[in-house]
Amino acid sequence: MTIDEVKIGGLGASRRRVEDNRFIRGMGNYVDDIVLPGMLHMEVLRSPLAHAVIRSIDVTAAWAIPGVRLVLTGEMLASRNLAWMPTLSYDTQAVLATDKVRFQGQEVACVVADDPYIAKDACEAIVVDYERLPAIVNPTQAMADGAPIIRDDKENQPDNLVFDWEVGDKEGTDSAFAEADVVSELELHYPRSHPSPIETCGSIADFDRATSKLTVYMTTQAPHIIRAAVAMVAELPEHMIRIVSPDLGGGFGNKVPVYPGYVVSILASILLERPVKWIEDKTGNLISTGFGRDVYLRGQMALRKDGKILGVRMHTDSDHGAFFSDAQPSKFKIGLMHSAFACYDIPAAHLTARGVYTNKAPGGVAYRCSFRVTEAMFFQERMVQGAADDLGIDQAEFRRLNFVRDDDFPHRTPFGFLTDSGQYGKCLDIGLEAIGYEDFLKQKEEAKKKGRLLGIGISTMTEPLGAGNSREYDILGIKMFDSAELRVHMTGKAILRTGAKSQGQGHETTWAQIVAHELGIPADDVVVEEGDTDTAPFGMGTYASRSTPVAGAAVSMVSRKIRAKARKIAAHLLEVSEEDIDWELGRFYLRSSPDRGVTIQECAMAAYSNVPDGMEPGLENNAYYDPPNLTWPFACYIATVEVDPLTGVWDVLNVVAVDDCGVRINPMIVEGQIMGGLTEAYAMASMQFITFDNEGNCVGSNYMDYMLPTAWETPGFELHEVVTPCPHHPIGAKGIGECATVGGPAAFVNAVMDALKETGVRNVDMPLLPDRVYEALTTSRDVSGAPPIKTD
């Protein structure tokens, strides 16, 4: 009577999603859907200028509007010492501006009123007298001599530098370059982009005067971090704070930081003793919340004639906007940028990195990305293509020559990470076969004779997912472990809670599958809850593709604790010693007489009705999982394109993705993650970016200017899989959510650059808008998306 694991919704089952039952009926529960009795509505007044002194703020007319309950300015917050708040990266950020505004869209005042229409009216009635200052909109300006100091609110901040950091082996790298036959160079800008979930940010703060308990419903990917932050900033006792993250309409890193709107809604609720709802509009979301990228990268690769990479130098200048408020592991200033080149066997590498303040919204969040790995892998794969071209070696062959081989694990990457598993060559071969590489090269030559431009781009990479082990990874000193709590009821049904927080990843479905795999309890018998800090165990939340590597592992471990106790109960029920019984999925049985056994459900009933003498009753437990290492999925993305030489417009012909994320819990959901990621990759390569004019005005403040791909532009994808189990994860899984967003852009860009190869153009910055491609075609010069960066 062996249980079929797939039938009970265990590992490998493309189980239909549990959460969909409410979403397809319009019965999701997003923050804006929540209505509390007596609830008021808050709106934020934002700065129209990127850099200005605030001379005065007149709120008289706003107060006079019927239905207005509260008007707050920075000055009023300052009197309570709340005008500034600490960020997740040891900086400070203005809650409401006092002295100056430092980016367009910065929060200047808030109005709380009976309805949002009145609150908007009142915001318009506030008169702010600004004295405009020159705006700094890129790192070159920020680091220029005599540049205005943006953060003059800070002591010991004599310039606009956020950090100056380095990692790697400088001497070893210098030696590698001394031995090089060829040095390949590349300089590019990874443009600013906004994660832009369709749902904006929002919160409802509900301070209960009777109990002094504060409940905040909010759009957060990391509710427990928020609880800790609120406890420390607002000096409220942590047990009197409950953060609830209900259904989230997408996150992609945008909903990790703490935004002023959340903070002011909390303060307003405490002052008014009524629930206060704040729902950001799209423009507010696009111009003020967590941007990603905006990094200028340049590097050199030392090469031997035969194709061997000897060493790499990299330098990055990152634009963090006015406040360094993205969450990064505190040890690594430019995130995991130094995970670059991890899939290649390179003896030496050195990275220098500078971060600067500018008059732009706080940026640098991990937009579907493990802390800057997106920029790292894009640069890596653009460099690899350039180096292959410089050496005159086929781009696939060049990768194969330099890949870490299957028998070389564990492998120390050039910057010191430890990779543990992979089949890089196999993934590449499957990708080349699927795209029809050799045939395409012939087609390309044929097409060239007719004046048509075809191109093929490859991107291969392994990236570090699942931050992370407590030796190296923390945010504000809090170690980046995660947790799970499992209660098995007497009838064998169960409830599981974790410290992660799904935003579309489908945890309610997949976590139950892990329990099914470990305990043989059908996944349909396990309900999963997340996002309520009063009930869920402490965890660091969901971002950086860390849910399965960390919280998912905790689900396995807590299930195994339950199984260990159930084994003792089974021995008791079978009246034998524990050593005499074995486990098969869902059942303990007598080794000598396999027909005699008890199911996990029978053990559960006994845990509440018939425990052995001396045993604590019940069948529940929790697990905190501190991963021994990151997980290292590998991906090979290949795109083919045709560029129209008359217009610079390019069309995607085919996209092939080969992903090795180890064991797949739910293949359907994994493929959904990959296709979503590829779409964001295509978006960044083709259209999606946010830029600023010289006065610091955000160009891209709504969906008419900020282009996102629709079903019409988005190409189709062909997916393939390779499974190399993670050696240290309890079920062999690796992260997947961000892989395609991280590795995908280079495939598209490399394809277009391949089509343009004859022109000698080395780089066109993303997004590859038709006018940029056209310029490259007609001038045979590189096209930069940004002003050149000062060298030293």
Place this chain on the structure above:
Amino acid sequence: MTSLFEVVPEEAPADTPVRRLTISVNGEQHTLDVEPRLLLAHLVRQALGLTGTHVGCDTTNCGACTVLFDGSPVKSCTMFAVQADGHEITTVEGLASASELDPIQEGFKDEHGLQCGFCTPGMMLTAKALLNENPNPTEDEIRWALSGNLCRCTGYQNIVKAVLLAAAGLRNQEDAGEDETS
């Protein structure tokens, strides 16, 4: 003062502009007094409590707020409630009957056509309108029809598959119906 956001209350200031409107939402008639500037999306969400209609972008781009207006998809975040006076609105809550899901809902679930679920109601209603007009659409026709609805999670491929599956389901239903009558 009570909120004007929902329905204009009796004690509202005398100069509050008010319009009376009668609309049918998911087959149910409602007569309400509202401010003329009230958006249809807010009427549906707040006054009627049908929160399946989501507001994403405020600028008619994302389509999360799509409802059917006399059967045609419209973006309710940039339409005034009073413009719906005398018309029939269908929201996502009107898709399923008490006992069974609409084939479009089945399609989205079976083909994993949603992740965070925020764009899903608008996507399904737009697709529903397409299938009413064109019961056998091609992939390109589906992609074109859905190009006013943004999704950030799925990459659209499974949404297209969901609509194809729903179309097949609807055609089967019709065939079965014809068999019964013949």
